[in-house]
Amino acid sequence: MNILVIDTSTEFAVMALKAGSKYFLSVENLGRKHSSLLFAKLDELLLKAGLTVQDIDLFCAGIGPGSFTGVRVAVSTVRALSQILEKPALGIKSHDIYAGESTLCSDYTIVAFDAKKNRVFGALYKNRKDNGLDEIIAPGDFTIAEVMDNMPDMSTATFIGDGYNRYKDTIEDIAGKKSLILSVRSTPSPDAEKICILAEKKYSDSPEKFAKPDNLKPFYARKSDAEVARDINL
Secondary structure, eight states: OOEEEEEOSSSEEEEEEEETTEEEEEEEEOTTOHHHHHHHHHHHHHHHHTOOGGGOSEEEEEOOSSOHHHHHHHHHHHHHHHHHHTOOEEEEOHHHHHHTTOOTTSSEEEEEEEOSTTOEEEEEEEEOTTSOEEEEEEEEEEOHHHHHTTSOTTOEEEEESTHHHHTHHHHHHHHHHHTOEEEEESSOOOOHHHHHHHHHHHHHHOGGGGSSGGGOOOOOSSOOHHHHHHHHHO
16 A cells, blocks of 8 residues: 655645655655645655656645644645545554654653744654654644653653643753753654554544545634634624
8 A cells, every 4th residue: 555644834834655565755844835845845756756746646734723724734735636536544642653753762652833922833752662653642733841740750761743842941941840851853754664654554444434535624723813803892
C-alpha cells in the first residue's frame, strides 16, 4: 500500500510517503505559504519516490491542533485528493506525527507548539522500551505547566516544537524544580516509517470508516478568536 501523510499545522510542511517498502520524508519551513507551495513540494517528493499522486492508495492529514489556517490546508488538500481519486482518507492528530521522531534516549516526549495567550497546543507521551509511545496527555490546549507537571521528578524528556523557545524561562524553571533533563529538537525530523505505519494501522482497524473524505474533520482544540468574538456578541 502506498501512503501519503500531510501535516501543515505548524510553519513546517511535513509529508511522509510510503512507496512499496520504502519511506520518504519532506520537511520544509514554509511559514505562511503552505497553500501556495505545498503542491510543488508534494511533486518533488513523489518524483523522488518514483510515484504519481494517482499511485497513492491512502491519504492522511494531520488534523491538529495547531494553526487554524495550517490545519485547514492539510485537511482540505487530503479531502480533495481523496475525493478526486476516489481513495480513502483519514486523519491523525498532528502531535502523534511529530512524537514519532523521539528516541529511547529519554523517558518522555513533550510535543508543544505555541498557541499564544501563554498556552501551548501540547501533548505528553511515555517512551516505551520497544520504541513505541504511550499517550499520557492527549493533544490539546494547555499551559506548559499543565503538561510538564505530569512528568515525575528526575525524569528525562525530548522536547519537540516551538513552544520551548516561546516559553523557555517557564520551562527551565519547572525543569529545575523537578530535576528534569530536557533534550530539545528545534528543527523537527519526524520518522516517515513510524508515521505511515500509524496511518496504515488506523486504516486497517476500520477501513469502511475512511471511505468517504467528508468524514475527515480538523481538530482545533479550542475556538478561534473570531468564534470567541462572535459568541460574546450573541
